[in-house]
Amino acid sequence: xxxxxxxxxxxxxxxxxxxxxxxxxxxxxxxxxxxxxxxxxxxxxxxxxxxxxxxxxxxxxxxxxxxxxxxxxxxxxxxxxxxxxxxxxxxxxxxxxxxxxxxxxxxxxxxxxxxxxxxxxxxxxxxxxxxxxxxxxxxxxxxxxxxxxxxxxxxxxxxxxxxxxxxxxxxxxxxxxxxxxxxxxxxxxxxxxxxxxxxxxxxxxxxx
Numbered sequence: 001x002x003x004x005x006x007x008x009x010x011x012x013x014x015x016x017x018x019x020x021x022x023x024x025x026x027x028x029x030x031x032x033x034x035x036x037x038x039x040x041x042x043x044x045x046x047x048x049x050x051x052x053x054x055x056x057x058x059x060x061x062x063x064x065x066x067x068x069x070x071x072x073x074x075x076x077x078x079x080x081x082x083x084x085x086x087x088x089x090x091x092x093x094x095x096x097x098x099x100x101x102x103x104x105x106x107x108x109x110x111x112x113x114x115x116x117x118x119x120x121x122x123x124x125x126x127x128x129x130x131x132x133x134x135x136x137x138x139x140x141x142x143x144x145x146x147x148x149x150x151x152x153x154x155x156x157x158x159x160x161x162x163x164x165x166x167x168x169x170x171x172x173x174x175x176x177x178x179x180x181x182x183x184x185x186x187x188x189x190x191x192x193x194x195x196x197x198x199x200x201x202x203x204x205x206x207x208x
């Protein structure tokens with residue numbers, strides 16, 4: 001079941017109700033692994049989310065497309081990894097032909113009034129966040145939760161994003177309130193970390 005056609009139900013945006021707190025956790029998940037699952041679990045707990053959208057992207061503009069597994073395969077592996085009913089595996093970006101996160105967030109915001117969204121990303125993405133298309137718009141659309149990753153703990157101090165939005169940083173103890181805050185607002189969440197990486201798994205060099 002690697003064809004996109006067999007996964008059409010994942011091409012729709014998940015259903016949400018007004019007032020919900022929803023995390024948006026996007027990535028190529030090539031492949032998805034326990035490190036991703038750990039980040040999702042931390043986000044659900046610390047941000048007190050009603051749902052977390054596990055958004056399998058068609059591709060990453062900052063990465064080579066040649067190494068990318070078929071979308072249907074990445075969806076299936078994500079489903080097999082996550083069993084929490086609050087986690088909604090989705091690939092709606094493919095149906096809308098979206099390439100950039102800023103476009104995704106604008107679409108989600110327009111189609112879901114009254115829902116409290118927060119963008120969830122690993123700390124390893126923080127160092128290059130300023131290279132993302134319209135990164136300032138991303139930070140100004142929804143609050144951002146940065147989940148700790150091995151070797152990236154100090155990224156929130158040194159990254160361009162952290163310095164640019166230093167005044168918008170929220171204390172980690174207030175993480176449960178983040179989804180309902182006005183953007184820009186972001187926090188860095190420490191916690192259990194996994195040394196797994198998709199790159200290492202593809203090359204057979206993972207330490208876990």
